Structures are given as C-alpha cells and as structure tokens.
Amino acid sequence: MPLLRPVSNKFPIGLEYGVEYPEQFRHLTVSGRHEGVDYLTIIGEYIRLPETSKFYAKRYDSDRGNHLIFKFWRNEHGKKNTYRMIFMHLSKTLLSGRVVGDTFVLGEIVALTGDSGTWYTGSDGEYRSHPHLHFQVEILKYTPEGKPYWQHINPAFLVGKD
Numbered sequence: 001m002p003l004l005r006p007v008s009n010k011f012p013i014g015l016e017y018g019v020e021y022p023e024q025f026r027h028l029t030v031s032g033r034h035e036g037v038d039y040l041t042i043i044g045e046y047i048r049l050p051e052t053s054k055f056y057a058k059r060y061d062s063d064r065g066n067h068l069i070f071k072f073w074r075n076e077h078g079k080k081n082t083y084r085m086i087f088m089h090l091s092k093t094l095l096s097g098r099v100v101g102d103t104f105v106l107g108e109i110v111a112l113t114g115d116s117g118t119w120y121t122g123s124d125g126e127y128r129s130h131p132h133l134h135f136q137v138e139i140l141k142y143t144p145e146g147k148p149y150w151q152h153i154n155p156a157f158l159v160g161k162d
Ligand SMILES: [Zn+2]
Pocket: 015, 034, 036, 037, 038, 119, 120, 121, 133, 134, 135
C-alpha cells in the first residue's frame, strides 16, 4: 500500500520522532522526548489524512494549540488494534460540517497548518520559530490491571521514513 504523508513531500522534517528535548522544552512531554514528527511548513498548507479514520476530537490547549484527533483500527497478528493520529498547531480545521464519529477517507483535507500552541522544533538543538505540523500516532494499550492508555509510536509506521 502506498504511504501518504499528511503534508506535501516538499516540506522537510524539522524534528524526528524520539529526539530528546533540550532542558527548556522538556516539560512539553512526559518522556522529555519528541512524541511525533514535525514537518516544517508554511501557514495554511493542506493537511491530508494518511489513513481512513473516524473523527474523534477537536481540541485546543496552550501547548498543542488547535489540534485534531482521528481514530483507526487495524487487524494485526490476529488482534484488532486501535490507533489514533493527532495533528497539532493548526491554523484552521476543515471538517465540512461533520461531527465526532464520522468517517473521513484517506487523502481527505482536514485542516490547514499553522503555528498555534507552544513548541520546539529543531534537530540541531536550536529553537526554530517556524510553523510546522506536529503529527503524532498512538496505539491503545492496557496496563496489567486493565487500565487503558495511549502509547505514542513512531509515525513512520504509518507515513514512512521520508
Ligand atoms: Zn513536534
């Protein structure tokens, strides 16, 4: 199956998945590491869904800015796994009147890139004031006690390496 990046391939990656944040940005995640991948963009670039999925939430907070969350499912090793994708720092969402639970198909435009929220992006330890899409993928896991939680994974799983 061909892989689709959420933004055009002309945009470089600013910060890879799993990179440790410098001290002043470590508070942004529990692990102190980058939990998604950053695509450096202009403001207002189309964001396309890299997987057919269900609209799950539209939220705002001061770190993630305007963000959208979508859920999808995959049968893997005889087990149905639940995943979610998070698109952060959006300037605008484009949901065409659809609501939570509605299905969006692969390649659909769901938002425009922006610079909302608080963020760090830079692979060389430098803070870059650059609009970008932070794209994050998570899988639903359960503790031994049966409590659900979301575990971030490398987005390359869904969108490839470049
Ligand atoms: Zn990021």
